[in-house]
Amino acid sequence: MQVVTGEEMKEVDRYAIESLGLKEELLMENAGRAVAEVIMEDHSLQEKAAILIGKGNNGGDGFVVARVLIDHGMDVDVWLLADPNEFEGAACYHKEIYENLGREWKEWDASLCEMDDYDVVIDAMLGTGVRGPLRPPYKEAVLAVNKGSADVISIDIPSGVPSESGKIPETVIYADTTVVIQAPKCSAYLYPATDCYGAIRTVDIGLRKVIENNVPIRRKVWTKNDVCHSLPHRIPNAHKGTHGKGLLIGGSKSMPGAVTLAASACLNSGAGLLTTAAPSSVMPVVHSQLPETMGMPLPEQGGAIAGDLMGMDFNTNPYQAVAAGPGLGREKTIKPLVRRLLTEVNAPLLLDADALYFLPELEQEVKARNAPLIITPHPGEMSRLTGEKTEKINNQRFTLSREFAMEKGCYLVLKGPHTIVTTPDGDQFINTSGNEALARGGTGDVLTGLILGLLLQGKETSASVMNAVYLHGLTADIAVKKSRQTYAMTASDFIHLLPLAFRSIISSF
Numbered sequence: 001m002q003v004v005t006g007e008e009m010k011e012v013d014r015y016a017i018e019s020l021g022l023k024e025e026l027l028m029e030n031a032g033r034a035v036a037e038v039i040m041e042d043h044s045l046q047e048k049a050a051i052l053i054g055k056g057n058n059g060g061d062g063f064v065v066a067r068v069l070i071d072h073g074m075d076v077d078v079w080l081l082a083d084p085n086e087f088e089g090a091a092c093y094h095k096e097i098y099e100n101l102g103r104e105w106k107e108w109d110a111s112l113c114e115m116d117d118y119d120v121v122i123d124a125m126l127g128t129g130v131r132g133p134l135r136p137p138y139k140e141a142v143l144a145v146n147k148g149s150a151d152v153i154s155i156d157i158p159s160g161v162p163s164e165s166g167k168i169p170e171t172v173i174y175a176d177t178t179v180v181i182q183a184p185k186c187s188a189y190l191y192p193a194t195d196c197y198g199a200i201r202t203v204d205i206g207l208r209k210v211i212e213n214n215v216p217i218r219r220k221v222w223t224k225n226d227v228c229h230s231l232p233h234r235i236p237n238a239h240k241g242t243h244g245k246g247l248l249i250g251g252s253k254s255m256p257g258a259v260t261l262a263a264s265a266c267l268n269s270g271a272g273l274l275t276t277a278a279p280s281s282v283m284p285v286v287h288s289q290l291p292e293t294m295g296m297p298l299p300e301q302g303g304a305i306a307g308d309l310m311g312m313d314f315n316t317n318p319y320q321a322v323a324a325g326p327g328l329g330r331e332k333t334i335k336p337l338v339r340r341l342l343t344e345v346n347a348p349l350l351l352d353a354d355a356l357y358f359l360p361e362l363e364q365e366v367k368a369r370n371a372p373l374i375i376t377p378h379p380g381e382m383s384r385l386t387g388e389k390t391e392k393i394n395n396q397r398f399t400l401s402r403e404f405a406m407e408k409g410c411y412l413v414l415k416g417p418h419t420i421v422t423t424p425d426g427d428q429f430i431n432t433s434g435n436e437a438l439a440r441g442g443t444g445d446v447l448t449g450l451i452l453g454l455l456l457q458g459k460e461t462s463a464s465v466m467n468a469v470y471l472h473g474l475t476a477d478i479a480v481k482k483s484r485q486t487y488a489m490t491a492s493d494f495i496h497l498l499p500l501a502f503r504s505i506i507s508s509f
Helices: 006-018 024-042 057-071 089-100 138-147 208-214 224-230 256-268 283-289 334-344 359-368 379-386 390-395 397-408 443-457 461-483 491-496 498-506
Strands: 048-053 075-080 120-124 151-155 177-181 199-203 219-222 245-249 273-279 294-298 321-324 349-351 373-375 411-414 420-422 428-431
Touching: 006 024, 006 208, 024 057, 024 089, 024 151, 024 177, 024 199, 048 057, 057 075, 057 089, 057 120, 057 151, 219 461, 224 461, 224 498, 245 256, 245 443, 256 273, 256 283, 256 443, 256 491, 256 498, 273 283, 283 294, 321 334, 321 443, 334 349, 334 359, 349 443, 359 379, 359 397, 379 390, 379 397, 390 397, 397 411, 397 420, 397 428, 411 461, 420 461, 428 461, 443 461, 443 491, 461 491, 461 498, 491 498
Parallel strands: 048 075, 048 120, 120 151, 151 177, 177 199, 219 428, 245 273, 245 321, 273 294, 321 349, 349 373, 373 411
Antiparallel strands: 411 420, 420 428
16 A cells, blocks of 8 residues: 655646546545445444535545435534635535535534534545644634544544644644545654544545556555565475574673574574674673574673674675674774674675664765665664754654665665655655554564564565564564553563464465
């Protein structure tokens, strides 16, 4: 499923109308009927509904919805918030059909419209073109809807919510359900705007191929079905070399657990062979927890890896993928190590956590790489990488991720709710699994290990990374479902649940 901006959707509509010859009135009819079908699936026709209508295309959809619901016997009040003489185009056309059928509408009056009189309130006030804070009478209507007890259903986008940014004005609709027309808008996956959408139901009005062929930026929601189709199958005559040989570099005296968690996740992802390189003092900790990993004790200084490891030859014993970062620390000895990794590792290289700290000082080495580079910052780390404030990072995750990945030529995993993976070509994939249980130390290290493990086994970098992100979130979903809470669990719990996550995918093959 593609995700679009409001402007991109307008261009799709324009192309469908001007180039394909589809009538705007027909598109609006299809949209309104599809929304009405969802409402009738979720609500009894014995319930009473209010539809709040603005003058734009969203309002035109509202008139179609009202007509269909009334035709099926639902008690519906239509409240008009705009001047009836300001309706234009298809919205005016459907308003007139509604009126020609003898249907009535009421002019909005906050003193007359009591939201608690309704079981369902349908928000057809404002669409994707809204900018800035709401003005009367929309502001008063939104406040009344949010205060009421009725189930709130928004058409395409909750009124007041921008289509491209996560930042929302003070007054917006908080819907229980948003029925999205054809494709979700970017803000559906950006907090805090996401909270306004409620449950998202997407309806098809026949423009899927038009979007795929005419929206230049690819933003795809990555689902379980995508994982099922792209996760490599394990063949009966496989051996350990079949599933890849990887190197993980990390750990320090103060953070021995980080590299241990990453190594454990990598091994539990199905990787064939893993070598874990860590300071000599850390290796006993790793081996006590993970006898399955081979060890590479490294010289240390001040509890961290020492020097640039000139004695280490990354090509003598080649690896299919290399990861570095969990628990490395930020000692000055780490920078030359990261430089060597960037310039000498001719396989997919994953940098996370402390390995990201030095990237702003190694920009030329980053751009000069030919083999894939995958980086996995959280918003705070992304702020350091870009120089932008964390708030802006969170509000403009799609735009800033794409700009950075294309400029640096890397795969960027911007972590957080609805993690976004961006390829060097600018394609973006949005994760749909996971929950707030992941908001604890160590879960990022688990993700690093998962990505490394699937890079060793997969053929396509972007699919391997997205599958790891999805499975990482899926373990948290399983954990919460099993324990029915999000408090008492650790990062290790997610690793222990990886077999169940993989089983849920493999059973769908």
